[in-house]
Amino acid sequence: MIDYTPLYRALEDAGATSWVEQLPGQIQAVLNQQSHGDWDRWQSVVDKLPSVIPSSNELIDSVRIGSAGDLSTELQQKLFDELQALHPWRKGPYQVFGIDIDTEWRSDWKWERLKNHITSLKNRLVLDVGCGNGYHGWRMLGAGARMVLGVDPTLLSIMQFQALHKLYGEAALYVLPLGIEDLPADLKLFDTVFSMGVLYHRRSPIDHLLELKGFLRSGGELVLETIVVDGGVDTVLLPEQRYAQMRNVWFLPSCDALIVWMQRCGFKNIKLRDVSKTTIEEQRSTAWMRFNSLQDFLHPEDDSLTCEGLPAPLRAIVTANID
């Protein structure tokens, strides 16, 4: 089990004393309610991971824990099988004691697209909402963040994070099994808040932006990444049913509409940093994510459309500040 004491201390130092009083109970409540049949199996995978101290770790240009030479071939095969038992791995890639976890997403490409556009993370307190298994959190630590807190309600992602954290050793990165709705409003705490790949999953995107704003301290920065569509300030797509097979996709604004939403929410200094089409090289099935992926969700004859005939995923990165 990860020791959350340093997290609680950092949050207290930043002024979130009353949240820190609730947090252990919130985490315990999620764990107590576990009706997920795989939970015990995942937990025992994490418990059985080898206790090896990595000869070196890397977080700046990639996420690497240890090297192949740190483990015997036998132990490396055992670790490979244990990590495979946490399939499907969606966010990464990771190199773990010489094992390449080739995840569904090249999440490192998203990081490359944004890293030169954000305020330096050196010594900042960072929140990553909807962080998945924490891939970008490791990169944020590598970029100098003082502490990174990720929250994500998907339990397999939490277990993947716990596995990597255990293998890595001590790190000022925490991923809690919470949704954004479990965080107190108006924390006014974090220097930088990331929301990447989450806005379109929220039924109320304006409320999402206001919640994110409330987590930032005065002068803090929001880094927002979401799916957008082509069009002008009055263009927003609400899929009638599924979008690229996903049932939980709500509003896909144009970049101009998104910027207006952010202005209306009171963000300042709003900058569109990147717009990129998601390619089948960036999101694909691999040995570590053996289910269908983007290629199967696009129109068979026209890759500018999803299989439902809607515009294929185009993703924008926007940064903004609050006063």
Ligand SMILES: Nc1ncnc2c1ncn2[C@@H]1O[C@H](C[S@+](CC[C@H]([NH3+])C(=O)[O-])CC(=O)[O-])[C@@H](O)[C@H]1O
């Ligand atoms: N209520 C919620 N609160 C918080 N997180 C949520 C909620 N609902 C879903 N999520 C989580 O939001 C994440 C969305 S993925 C982005 C991952 C990463 N950020 C990435 O940018 O690669 C989408 C994508 O791949 O674009 C998932 O991990 C969900 O569990």
